[in-house]
Amino acid sequence: MDEPVLLTGAGGRVGQAILRGIGDDYEWRLLDREPLPATKVPDRVTDADRYVADITDDRAVRGAMDGVNAVIHLAGDPRKTAPWDSVLRNNIDGTQTVMRAAADAGVEKFVFASSNHAVGGYETEERTPDLYRPGDEYRLDGTELPRPGNLYGVSKAAGESLGRFFHDEHGMSVVCVRIGNLTKDHPPREYERGQAMWLSHRDCAHLFDRCLQANYGYEIVYGISNNDRRYYSIERAREALGYDPADNSGDYTFEGEPKEEQNGGDGDGGPPADPNFPTDPDTPTDGA
Numbered sequence: 001m002d003e004p005v006l007l008t009g010a011g012g013r014v015g016q017a018i019l020r021g022i023g024d025d026y027e028w029r030l031l032d033r034e035p036l037p038a039t040k041v042p043d044r045v046t047d048a049d050r051y052v053a054d055i056t057d058d059r060a061v062r063g064a065m066d067g068v069n070a071v072i073h074l075a076g077d078p079r080k081t082a083p084w085d086s087v088l089r090n091n092i093d094g095t096q097t098v099m100r101a102a103a104d105a106g107v108e109k110f111v112f113a114s115s116n117h118a119v120g121g122y123e124t125e126e127r128t129p130d131l132y133r134p135g136d137e138y139r140l141d142g143t144e145l146p147r148p149g150n151l152y153g154v155s156k157a158a159g160e161s162l163g164r165f166f167h168d169e170h171g172m173s174v175v176c177v178r179i180g181n182l183t184k185d186h187p188p189r190e191y192e193r194g195q196a197m198w199l200s201h202r203d204c205a206h207l208f209d210r211c212l213q214a215n216y217g218y219e220i221v222y223g224i225s226n227n228d229r230r231y232y233s234i235e236r237a238r239e240a241l242g243y244d245p246a247d248n249s250g251d252y253t254f255e256g257e258p259k260e261e262q263n264g265g266d267g268d269g270g271p272p273a274d275p276n277f278p279t280d281p282d283t284p285t286d287g288a
């Protein structure tokens with residue numbers, strides 16, 4: 001892909017995971033309402049390709065969109081406790097502004113950062129905490145209706161709907177990635193739900209790379225690593241995008257330490273050297 005890719009929210013956690021992984025592989029336009037320090041910008045990105053702008057500023061967004069072939073849209077309020085006025089402005093109005101500008105500019109592919117919170121309502125009292133544990137077979141696969149657990153999740157469901165509209169009405173390819181819990185270097189520590197939906201930094205970069213490379217119409221996929229604990233299916237991401245994650249929160253202890261190091265393993269990222277070592281927090285141990 002020779003034409004630029006517009007990355008909104010480039011300075012944030014997800015944006016930086018993407019740029020650190022595939023920053024040298026594309027021509028980027030980086031947009032964020034905060035100026036990006038040089039340390040957050042890949043070497044080849046010039047000042048002219050850095051936009052300090054708010055995504056609700058239609059004129060600025062259209063300026064940044066000129067000549068762009070694909071968009072990864074991350075900018076927004078990521079707080080699950082975000083109030084309505086913020087998600088309405090940043091996540092719904094902002095997303096509509098970016099998607100409309102993209103469709104008008106003839107952008108081919110649009111990747112939208114949706115969230116696990118768009119479907120948080122499926123985590124009912126009856127299903128939890130079993131849902132978060134290895135061996136539980138409950139799966140959401142992206143074909144279910146949104147079921148937000150908070151107003152932030154409502155705003156993400158709205159973004160998915162906007163994507164459907166701009167795909168159907170304007171032919172733009174749209175993929176909505178329901179991102180789980182992006183955490184660097186190890187799964188969230190001592191947090192079953194977070195470990196079930198862990199997305200490692202390298203899998204994050206690989207997944208968004210696949211979103212830029214694959215051909216699709218409209219898709220909703222889950223963005224998690226290949227975790228033993230999981231209640232999201234990654235089959236659709238594999239099939240539609242060619243996603244092939246490398247990490248698994250099951251390779252870490254509940255406290256977030258790599259199992260092979262604790263077990264004196266060979267450090268190859270594979271399973272623990274001693275299969276009898278009781279590393280799974282759900283596995284009863286003598287005296288535990």
Ligand SMILES: NC(=O)C1=CN([C@@H]2O[C@H](COP(=O)(O)OP(=O)(O)OC[C@H]3O[C@@H](n4cnc5c(N)ncnc54)[C@H](O)[C@@H]3O)[C@@H](O)[C@H]2O)C=CC1
Pocket residue numbers: 008009010011012013014015031032033034053054055056073074075076077078079090094113114115116178179180181182183
């Ligand atoms: N980090 C995670 O585990 C998850 C993130 N997501 C979604 O991924 C996206 C990125 O999340 P993070 O990187 O974690 O958030 P972040 O807060 O680290 O980064 C967001 C970036 O967007 C910028 N931004 C916010 N509102 C803006 C606006 N109106 N105009 C221009 N720039 C704006 C901020 O300055 C910031 O650099 C969000 O849409 C979030 O909802 C979804 C699920 C999980």
Ligand SMILES: O=C1O[C@H](COP(=O)(O)O)[C@@H](O)[C@H](O)[C@H]1O
Pocket residue numbers: 077078079080115116117179180181182193194
């Ligand atoms: O959508 C998001 O989800 C992640 C994970 O949710 P959590 O309930 O496990 O915290 C969250 O960390 C992130 O801030 C949010 O944007």
